[in-house]
Amino acid sequence: MVPSVTAAHSLLNADERAAIAExxxxxxxxxxxxxxxxxRFAGIAKFTDLEWVVCSAYDPLEMGINAHxxxxxxxxxxxxxxxxxxxxxxxxxxQNGRFAVRPVVKQxxxxxxxxxxxxxxxxxxxxxxxxxDSRAMLFDDPNLPxxxxxxxxxxxxxxxxxxxxxxQ
Numbered sequence: 001m002v003p004s005v006t007a008a009h010s011l012l013n014a015d016e017r018a019a020i021a022e023x024x025x026x027x028x029x030x031x032x033x034x035x036x037x038x039x040r041f042a043g044i045a046k047f048t049d050l051e052w053v054v055c056s057a058y059d060p061l062e063m064g065i066n067a068h069x070x071x072x073x074x075x076x077x078x079x080x081x082x083x084x085x086x087x088x089x090x091x092x093x094x095q096n097g098r099f100a101v102r103p104v105v106k107q108x109x110x111x112x113x114x115x116x117x118x119x120x121x122x123x124x125x126x127x128x129x130x131x132x133d134s135r136a137m138l139f140d141d142p143n144l145p146x147x148x149x150x151x152x153x154x155x156x157x158x159x160x161x162x163x164x165x166x167x168q
Contacts, residue, residue: 023056025158029129029151030058036147037114037139039131041065044118044155045078046127052076055127055159063108063132075103077110078128081117085125087145089114092136112137114144116152120160129155 030042040061046053054069073079077099080088090113093099104110114137115130129152141147 022158022162026056026155027058029155030056033114033129033131033148033151034058034060036141036144037131038137039112039114039133040135041132042130043132044127044129045076047073047078047082047125050074052078052127061133063110063134065108065132071104077102077104077113078115078130081115081125081128085117085119087114087116087149089139089145091139094136108132109134111135114139114148116145116148118152118156118159120156122160126156126159128152 026044030044033042034040041057041059041063043057043059043065044055046055050073052071052073052075054065054067057065057067059065073082077088077090077093090096090099093105093111093113099105099113110132112133112135113130115128118126118129120126129148131148
C-alpha cells in the first residue's frame with residue numbers, strides 16, 4: 001500500500017516541507033527558463049559583497065556549474081546587476097568586447113547569456129537568475145525580458161518567505 005500524501009506530509013516538519021517546496025519550485029522555474037530561452041543551462045546565484053554562489057542549477061548541457069559553487073562576483077556576467085539592475089541579454093558574447101574578456105566566459109565556454117536580477121520583496125538585491133549556452137542565441141521574443149524578470153521576482157519571493165522566520 002502506498003502511503004497517502006497527507007500521511008507523508010505529516011511526517012515532515014514545516015522547515016522540511018518549505019525546503020522541498022523551494023527546491024521543487026526553483027527547479028521548475030529553471031526548466032521553464034531553458035525552454036523559453038532555448039538555452040541549455042539555467043541557474044540561480046546569490047551575491048555576497050565579493051562572491052557569486054550557486055543556489056540551484058539546471059544543467060543538461062553539463063557545463064560544470066553546480067549548486068554551492070563559488071566564483072568571484074566581479075568575474076561573472078551577473079555582476080552587471082550590481083551596476084544596472086535590468087534584465088541583460090547577450091546573444092553572442094564572443095562579438096562583445098566588454099563581456100568576452102570575463103574569466104567565467106572562457107572557463108565555461110559561454111557564448112550566450114540571459115539574466116535578470118533577483119530582488120527580495122524588501123528591495124535588497126539577492127542575486128541573479130541566468131541562462132547560459134555555448135551556442136549563440138537569438139532573443140527575438142519581445143516578452144522575454146519581462147518574463148525572465150517575473151521569474152526572478154517569483155524566486156525572490158520564494159527565498160524571502162524561507163528567510164523570514166516568525167520571530168523576525
